[in-house]
Amino acid sequence: MSAITSEAVWSEQGTTPDAIEAALRELLAQRHAENGNFVPARVLNMIAFVDREWSGEIANRLRGVGRYHASRLLVLSYEPRRERLDARVMVASEGEPAPGELALLRETVVVEIGDRHLDDLLTIADPLVVTDLPTLLWSPHGYHDVVEGLLEMSQAILLDSVEEPVAREALDRASALNARGTYVVDLAWLRSTPWRERLAAAFDPPRLRGETRRISAVSVRHHPASTVAAALMVGWLASRLEWRVEALEEADGYAYRGSANAGGRDVRLSLDVAPELQVPGLAGVAIETASGRGLSLDRGIGGLRAHWRAPDGGEREWTIPGASRGEAGVLGEGIRQALLREPTYVPALNVARTLLP
Amino acid sequence: MATITTEPDEPLENPLTAGLERLPVAPTTLVIFGATGDLARRKLLPALYNLAHEGALPERFHLVGVSRREQEHEDFRGDCEQAIRRFSRRTPDESVLASLLETVKYVSGTFDDESVYAQLGEVLDHFQQLAGEPLNRAFYLSTAPAFFPVIVEALGDSGLNRHEDAQVRVIIEKPFGTTLHEARELNRRVLAIFDETQVFRIDHYLGKETVQNMMAFRFANGMFEPLWNRNYIESVQITAAEELGIGSRADYYDSSGALRDLIQNHMLQLLCHVAMEPPVSFTAEEVRNEKVKVLQAIPQPTAADVAEMTVRAQYSAGHAGGEDVQGYLEEEGVPEGSITETYAALRLEVDNWRWAGVPFYLRTGKRLARKITEIAVTLKPVPHLAFSQQGSLGVQPNQLVLTLQPNEGVSLRLGAKIPGTRMIIRPVNMEFLYGTAFLSQSPEAYERLITDAMRGDATLFTRNDEVEAQWRICDPIVQYWGLAQPHTPGARTDGLPQYEAGSQGPREADGLLREGDRWRAI
Numbered sequence: 001m002s003a004i005t006s007e008a009v010w011s012e013q014g015t016t017p018d019a020i021e022a023a024l025r026e027l028l029a030q031r032h033a034e035n036g037n038f039v040p041a042r043v044l045n046m047i048a049f050v051d052r053e054w055s056g057e058i059a060n061r062l063r064g065v066g067r068y069h070a071s072r073l074l075v076l077s078y079e080p081r082r083e084r085l086d087a088r089v090m091v092a093s094e095g096e097p098a099p100g101e102l103a104l105l106r107e108t109v110v111v112e113i114g115d116r117h118l119d120d121l122l123t124i125a126d127p128l129v130v131t132d133l134p135t136l137l138w139s140p141h142g143y144h145d146v147v148e149g150l151l152e153m154s155q156a157i158l159l160d161s162v163e164e165p166v167a168r169e170a171l172d173r174a175s176a177l178n179a180r181g182t183y184v185v186d187l188a189w190l191r192s193t194p195w196r197e198r199l200a201a202a203f204d205p206p207r208l209r210g211e212t213r214r215i216s217a218v219s220v221r222h223h224p225a226s227t228v229a230a231a232l233m234v235g236w237l238a239s240r241l242e243w244r245v246e247a248l249e250e251a252d253g254y255a256y257r258g259s260a261n262a263g264g265r266d267v268r269l270s271l272d273v274a275p276e277l278q279v280p281g282l283a284g285v286a287i288e289t290a291s292g293r294g295l296s297l298d299r300g301i302g303g304l305r306a307h308w309r310a311p312d313g314g315e316r317e318w319t320i321p322g323a324s325r326g327e328a329g330v331l332g333e334g335i336r337q338a339l340l341r342e343p344t345y346v347p348a349l350n351v352a353r354t355l356l357p
Numbered sequence: 358m359a360t361i362t363t364e365p366d367e368p369l370e371n372p373l374t375a376g377l378e379r380l381p382v383a384p385t386t387l388v389i390f391g392a393t394g395d396l397a398r399r400k401l402l403p404a405l406y407n408l409a410h411e412g413a414l415p416e417r418f419h420l421v422g423v424s425r426r427e428q429e430h431e432d433f434r435g436d437c438e439q440a441i442r443r444f445s446r447r448t449p450d451e452s453v454l455a456s457l458l459e460t461v462k463y464v465s466g467t468f469d470d471e472s473v474y475a476q477l478g479e480v481l482d483h484f485q486q487l488a489g490e491p492l493n494r495a496f497y498l499s500t501a502p503a504f505f506p507v508i509v510e511a512l513g514d515s516g517l518n519r520h521e522d523a524q525v526r527v528i529i530e531k532p533f534g535t536t537l538h539e540a541r542e543l544n545r546r547v548l549a550i551f552d553e554t555q556v557f558r559i560d561h562y563l564g565k566e567t568v569q570n571m572m573a574f575r576f577a578n579g580m581f582e583p584l585w586n587r588n589y590i591e592s593v594q595i596t597a598a599e600e601l602g603i604g605s606r607a608d609y610y611d612s613s614g615a616l617r618d619l620i621q622n623h624m625l626q627l628l629c630h631v632a633m634e635p636p637v638s639f640t641a642e643e644v645r646n647e648k649v650k651v652l653q654a655i656p657q658p659t660a661a662d663v664a665e666m667t668v669r670a671q672y673s674a675g676h677a678g679g680e681d682v683q684g685y686l687e688e689e690g691v692p693e694g695s696i697t698e699t700y701a702a703l704r705l706e707v708d709n710w711r712w713a714g715v716p717f718y719l720r721t722g723k724r725l726a727r728k729i730t731e732i733a734v735t736l737k738p739v740p741h742l743a744f745s746q747q748g749s750l751g752v753q754p755n756q757l758v759l760t761l762q763p764n765e766g767v768s769l770r771l772g773a774k775i776p777g778t779r780m781i782i783r784p785v786n787m788e789f790l791y792g793t794a795f796l797s798q799s800p801e802a803y804e805r806l807i808t809d810a811m812r813g814d815a816t817l818f819t820r821n822d823e824v825e826a827q828w829r830i831c832d833p834i835v836q837y838w839g840l841a842q843p844h845t846p847g848a849r850t851d852g853l854p855q856y857e858a859g860s861q862g863p864r865e866a867d868g869l870l871r872e873g874d875r876w877r878a879i
Contacts, residue, residue, distance in 0.1 A: 040793065043793070067797075068796050101763055101764065102764050102790060102793075194412050197377055197381070200371060200373035201416045203373055204371050205384075209369075212373065240373050241373075302450070302455055303409075303453060306416070316487075318417065321410075321412070321414060322409065322410070322453065323450040324450075344375055
């Protein structure tokens with residue numbers, strides 16, 4: 001749904017999944033007949049269950065993901081009192097193919113549904129996804145019980161733990177979904193990727209690897225609504241470095257304090273709100289080691305701002321270049337991650353659940 | 358700087374890298390020799406920007422440009438900025454660009470001038486002091502090939518080829534010699550200063566996702582390997598065709614020609630990927646060992662062989678892209694009477710247990726019908742054609758085509774029954790297109806190669822014995838074609854075949870084919 005320059009559209013009121021599926025086939029054949037170099041993308045199905053009132057906002061968010069647009073996007077647009085099933089199908093490409101080159105076609109199906117369709121949601125969605133492609137389910141406006149029925153046809157679920165009002169409940173839900181065998185892609189986790197990469201790099205030189213065993217304090221600053229992201233960051237360090245943790249204690253209603261046991265050694269842990277941060281996620285991470293080293297990373301202009309303190313007290317600051325992906329970039333990355341299997345999220349999630357009471 | 362004494366139980370692995378798609382790259386200063394040249398502007402600087410944009414540069418990274426042009430650091434930063442804005446695959450983010458260029462330094466002077474290396478040493482020390490820790494050093498030789506040994510030896514003389522606490526690497530652009538003798542001599546001079554583990558010889562084809570995919574295609578799919586031998590394969594055809602002419606590269610191209618520009622390096626690498634045995638692991642040494650074995654199994658041609666197994670030609674005026682285009686000799690900058698080939702085709706054999714008797718056809722050329730790079734593997738025909746009575750004229754051997762560009766994918770030609778009451782067969786294609794199956798955009802080859810060189814991973818670089826093995830095959834052809842001799846104006850060989858621009862190539866190329874084989878349409 002990025003810069004679309006070529007689109008074929010079909011719509012019908014009072015329609016059926018069969019008719020929608022037939023229209024999809026017809027539009028694809030029509031586009032191929034227009035130009036044999038139009039080929040349908042066949043990577044991933046995505047089902048978005050959205051509140052009709054907010055569907056425009058979701059469309060805007062999906063427009064920003066560019067090439068990470070799912071091959072077939074099925075939007076189930078929910079309006080409680082709706083009786084009739086209406087649908088609109090779009091088969092779009094980002095342009096006409098240049099001679100000798102291909103142009104990918106991406107399909108978007110918007111189905112308007114109401115309360116009376118919820119019990120049979122699976123029978124509406126299932127015929128409308130491409131067989132044999134993995135399916136990613138996203139329900140950005142909640143409705144967890146409603147989309148439960150769609151889990152059996154989905155291999156992955158996209159969620160954003162920072163959007164849940166209660167942090168612990170968000171973590172429990174992710175954990176329960178994982179226990180059911182659904183691969184969880186959590187945007188709260190993906191926002192921390194650059195931070196995790198940089199911390200891994202800081203301790204990567206062989207002479208510094210041992211420093212991971214001397215970490216004595218970790219503090220994470222975060223957006224007021226992103227406690228989950230901070231807990232996942234500490235969870236990642238604790239699970240990778242095999243620390244034993246206990247529940248953190250709330251301090252002043254805005255912060256958490258506690259400690260981890262790292263093989264008989266204490267590691268002080270703190271999560272603090274950064275009220276100045278305007279976007280979800282982390283504002284900074286600081287690590288201290290028993291040998292007197294200190295590393296902190298903070299959001300900066302043009303990348304993360306690093307501050308390093310050596311055991312002799314010498315200090316250095318520099319910027320590690322890197323562009324902000326923005327929320328659209330994070331969502332796009334979430335869609336891409338549905339095709340991968342990241343092994344460190346679940347261990348981090350398990351620790352985070354212990355950390356947050 | 359204080360150092361930490363390592364305890365016996367220090368972890369050998371970094372536990373924090375598990376699950377990360379991008380592995381850390383050690384802090385590095387990259388020095389580009391020839392930093393104001395075309396390659397640096399068009400490829401290297403944009404690649405560095407894109408790595409910075411994605412947060413894929415080392416945690417501490419500094420760039421130093423070295424070139425003959427006299428200018429200040431600020432001027433060079435301005436040049437870098439312009440090049441990145443013009444040639445980057447994405448619009449630069451202003452703050453990332455500023456952050457990348459903030460500490461860029463420039464050293465001017467000729468590459469044989471000792472003082473250049475003294476200045477360079479000072480800059481490298483300055484960056485190290487700034488970082489407060491040892492920084493790896495990567496010297497990228499993006500200069501004319503004549504300067505490669507000059508720079509390498511000067512780095513050695515100034516002691517910049519070694520560092521007590523950090524890795525020092527040298528990245529050498531192609532061409533690595535223009536004859537076997539030159540390649541050996543260059544290897545000798547480079548390896549007198551650097552260990553082989555420090556040397557990264559670039560063949561940018563190896564950095565392309567499409568080439569790396571060939572290994573995944575062969576070794577991650579069980580269905581092809583049982584067929585991948587002389588019992589089932591009739592022939593292999595590797596084509597790298599260009600629709601364009603030489604453009605403004607007459608100087609380079611006329612001294613190189615199609616054989617040295619593409620076959621000696623890129624196309625022999627593609628052949629290796631098709632013919633190599635599965636490596637024990639995908640480490641640099643194992644992969645390169647297997648490729649060298651393939652090159653060693655190709656017999657070195659004698660002069661008599663060259664006449665039989667090669668064809669060269671030059672394009673004459675014709676039509677391309679709906680326009681009239683001039684012939685090679687009319688192109689701006691091409692010396693009068695040049696005998697440089699713009700088309701080369703070879704028939705090679707890989708004399709080993711797996712491939713004995715299977716011809717490998719290689720062809721490349723400028724101003725051909727269209728741009729395509731592909732590998733076509735033709736299987737032997739079925740032993741008994743039960744449908745021959747029914748007039749199934751369309752039955753053809755199966756052909757597996759791996760297309761590297763422009764539409765990367767795999768196509769398998771199968772025989773299928775035409776719908777109807779009679780059993781009539783015609784070929785159909787089963788197509789797989791990478792573009793339809795992945796969400797991610799492939800990084801530019803140079804982005805991958807620069808990162809790998811900084812990480813010290815040599816898998817996608819050419820080893821010394823590999824380069825020499827490639828030259829061992831091509832050198833007799835170069836000698837026979839007389840390309841090793843300096844060009845004499847007016848000494849054009851009358852017998853050099855011509856092909857019309859925009860065509861399929863010279864008819865003489867058909868003479869290379871074994872009976873029953875034919876070139877695929879370009």
